[in-house]
Amino acid sequence: MSERELRERLAAIELPGEQGARGRAAAAAAAAHAQRPPWRPAPARRRLVPAGAVALALSLSAVALATTRPGHAVTHWIDDVFSAPAVTQPRDRLPARGSVLAIGARGPFVLGAGGGRHALGRYSDAVWSPHGLYVAAVRGRQLAAVDPHGAVHWVLTAAGPVADPRWSPDGFRIAYRAGARLRVVAGDGSGDRVAGRAVAAVAPAWRPGRAHALAFLTARGGLLLGRPDRGTAYLMADGLAAVRWIGWAGPHRLLAASPGTLTAIAAGVLSDAERRRERTWHAPSGATIASAAVSPTARHVALLVQRAGVTRVVLLGSALAGRPRVLLAVHGALAGLAWSPDGRWLVAQQPRRSRWLLVPTSPGLRVRALPGLDGRVGGWCCVR
Amino acid sequence: MGARDSVGVVAHATRDPTMAAFDASLPSVPRSGRGVSARSRSDAALVRDACRGSAAAWEALFARHWPQAYRAAYLVVHDAAAAEDAAQEAFVAAAAALERFDRRRPFAPWLHRIAVNRAIDHARRAARRHEAGGGVAGEVGGWDPAGPDDGLLGELRALSPEHRAVVVLRYLLDWTPGEIAAALHLPRGTVNSRLRRALDVLGRGLEESG
Numbered sequence: 357m358s359e360r361e362l363r364e365r366l367a368a369i370e371l372p373g374e375q376g377a378r379g380r381a382a383a384a385a386a387a388a389h390a391q392r393p394p395w396r397p398a399p400a401r402r403r404l405v406p407a408g409a410v411a412l413a414l415s416l417s418a419v420a421l422a423t424t425r426p427g428h429a430v431t432h433w434i435d436d437v438f439s440a441p442a443v444t445q446p447r448d449r450l451p452a453r454g455s456v457l458a459i460g461a462r463g464p465f466v467l468g469a470g471g472g473r474h475a476l477g478r479y480s481d482a483v484w485s486p487h488g489l490y491v492a493a494v495r496g497r498q499l500a501a502v503d504p505h506g507a508v509h510w511v512l513t514a515a516g517p518v519a520d521p522r523w524s525p526d527g528f529r530i531a532y533r534a535g536a537r538l539r540v541v542a543g544d545g546s547g548d549r550v551a552g553r554a555v556a557a558v559a560p561a562w563r564p565g566r567a568h569a570l571a572f573l574t575a576r577g578g579l580l581l582g583r584p585d586r587g588t589a590y591l592m593a594d595g596l597a598a599v600r601w602i603g604w605a606g607p608h609r610l611l612a613a614s615p616g617t618l619t620a621i622a623a624g625v626l627s628d629a630e631r632r633r634e635r636t637w638h639a640p641s642g643a644t645i646a647s648a649a650v651s652p653t654a655r656h657v658a659l660l661v662q663r664a665g666v667t668r669v670v671l672l673g674s675a676l677a678g679r680p681r682v683l684l685a686v687h688g689a690l691a692g693l694a695w696s697p698d699g700r701w702l703v704a705q706q707p708r709r710s711r712w713l714l715v716p717t718s719p720g721l722r723v724r725a726l727p728g729l730d731g732r733v734g735g736w737c738c739v740r
Numbered sequence: 741m742g743a744r745d746s747v748g749v750v751a752h753a754t755r756d757p758t759m760a761a762f763d764a765s766l767p768s769v770p771r772s773g774r775g776v777s778a779r780s781r782s783d784a785a786l787v788r789d790a791c792r793g794s795a796a797a798w799e800a801l802f803a804r805h806w807p808q809a810y811r812a813a814y815l816v817v818h819d820a821a822a823a824e825d826a827a828q829e830a831f832v833a834a835a836a837a838l839e840r841f842d843r844r845r846p847f848a849p850w851l852h853r854i855a856v857n858r859a860i861d862h863a864r865r866a867a868r869r870h871e872a873g874g875g876v877a878g879e880v881g882g883w884d885p886a887g888p889d890d891g892l893l894g895e896l897r898a899l900s901p902e903h904r905a906v907v908v909l910r911y912l913l914d915w916t917p918g919e920i921a922a923a924l925h926l927p928r929g930t931v932n933s934r935l936r937r938a939l940d941v942l943g944r945g946l947e948e949s950g
Contacts, residue, residue: 357939357942357943359911359939362892362907362911362939362942363911363912363914365892366811366815366892366907366908366911366912367811367912369811369815369892369893371810371811371814371820371823372820373820373821373823373824374807374810374811374814377810377820377823377824377827377828378806378807378810380824380828381802381806381810381824381827381828381831382799382802382806384828384831384832385798385802385828385831385832385835386795386798386799386802388831388832388835388836389790389795389798389835389838390795565821606825607821607825608821608822608825608862608865622865655832678836
């Protein structure tokens with residue numbers, strides 16, 4: 357085969373998955389571009405107005421502003437702009453498409469994009485199905501599938517208290533904890549089976565894709581990747597007894613959060629212990645990671661980091677490389693954390709104020725508040 | 741009344757020096773009102789505008805270079821999901837490093853170099869999984885035995901990721917052996933020997949398969 361023929365054949369091979377990959381990558385690339393630092397033009401070489409004159413004018417303006425009542429408000433505004441993200445007046449509408457599922461004192465409810473609410477019943481926890489067609493809800497020893505208007509489709513009763521239901525990416529399986537066991541049931545409520553024993557009180561995480569692969573933690577701190585349909589599982593990593601949250605950032609990287617660290621683990625690497633943990637991000641001394649959520653594109657992970665009575669919303673690249681960005685800092689706690697389906701907003705509950713804060717992840721937008729909402733945010737889904 | 745009182749937002753960057761180490765203000769992105777014609781503008785001009793915040797220029801660069809980046813990554817790693825990851829990571833890394841890019845140099849080799857190196861990393865990880873895990877780990881590995889059944893693709897799969905990368909850079913992306921050596925941190929003689937061996941294996945395999 358000649359070199360020319362080789363060139364032609366390499367360029368002509370039909371590749372699988374290119375179009376779908378292109379769409380997903382375009383969104384990720386656009387998001388990465390939008391999150392770059394702002395461009396600053398090179399400083400002008402020639403000043404049209406002497407610097408001293410500008411400083412004098414600004415000083416006079418500041419004095420004039422501060423000595424009048426409207427001026428007083430403006431200086432506050434200027435101070436706020438430079439010291440913390442500004443928050444717009446409360447609104448009653450979500451800034452992006454989709455519906456938010458929240459768990460309030462009276463049970464879960466769904467807040468639609470237009471502001472309408474639907475209560476789902478007396479459940480203690482709930483999560484969206486991948487396309488937002490159903491909600492998996494739990495109370496006591498019961499797991500139920502209900503629609504977003506509260507109609508119950510099926511209920512099963514387990515041997516122990518049910519917690520942490522998680523729907524598989526294709527919607528055909530639900531994993532949940534029942535006591536110390538991990539169980540998996542089909543999306544129609546059939547075929548309930550044990551998928552793991554002596555598991556930790558940490559929600560399992562389905563690996564992206566159609567393979568029904570599920571990561572979960574054992575009580576002894578082992579991280580397993582199981583295939584419940586086949587009854588197989590293998591150890592991805594161990595020594596993770598302090599981990600309180602796991603989530604996939606794409607099919608090849610699992611993130612594990614303990615109170616003080618966030619670790620990226622390469623999926624499936626068995627032979628080299630040093631390479632299992634790709635990278636670890638350490639929260640500053642005394643700070644605690646209270647919640648974590650992976651972005652829809654899997655390129656970023658958002659964290660709630662608490663320290664000394666202040667909670668910060670922190671954005672990290674999912675590879676845990678690069679500098680974290682603090683999107684917002686508030687006094688007191690925030691609860692729950694979820695991405696909007698378009699990846700442009702984060703929502704978290706501010707219990708002390710009985711409201712939700714909507715935090716933009718892209719430049720140019722302001723933090724918004726949704727008042728009168730007591731529920732802990734469970735998920736924001738989906739654009740159908 | 742300031743927003744701090746009404747909302748409870750604090751001035752974190754000034755009050756907490758430890759946290760300030762990773763605090764940063766939210767940047768704003770300037771918007772370019774001009775339309776971008778992908779066909780009529782050079783990469784250098786698009787990179788310049790993308791640096792200045794033009795989403796349209798960045799989209800044009802993506803549209804122009806995605807196909808080749810994905811193709812190069814796929815031919816190295818032979819797995820659609822891993823190729824997607826590698827090519828996507830290349831664009832994300834490029835977006836983050838646009839300011840540091842020397843616009844006197846061509847954009848495509850810079851991007852392709854990232855994509856190919858990421859693809860080699862993915863392929864090595866997949867190979868480790870495949871070898872170490874036996875039956876169980878093989879189920880979750882990244883290899884895609886059910887991929888397209890092309891004779892050349894099959895013969896490429898028989899090469900190591902490092903050999904495939906050299907072939908892809910030389911014969912798909914038209915890099916010189918010197919450029920390949922610099923990108924992969926290899927002696928030039930190693931590049932040439934890998935090319936020779938790869939061509940031998942590919943030619944022999946294709947002859948045997950008819």
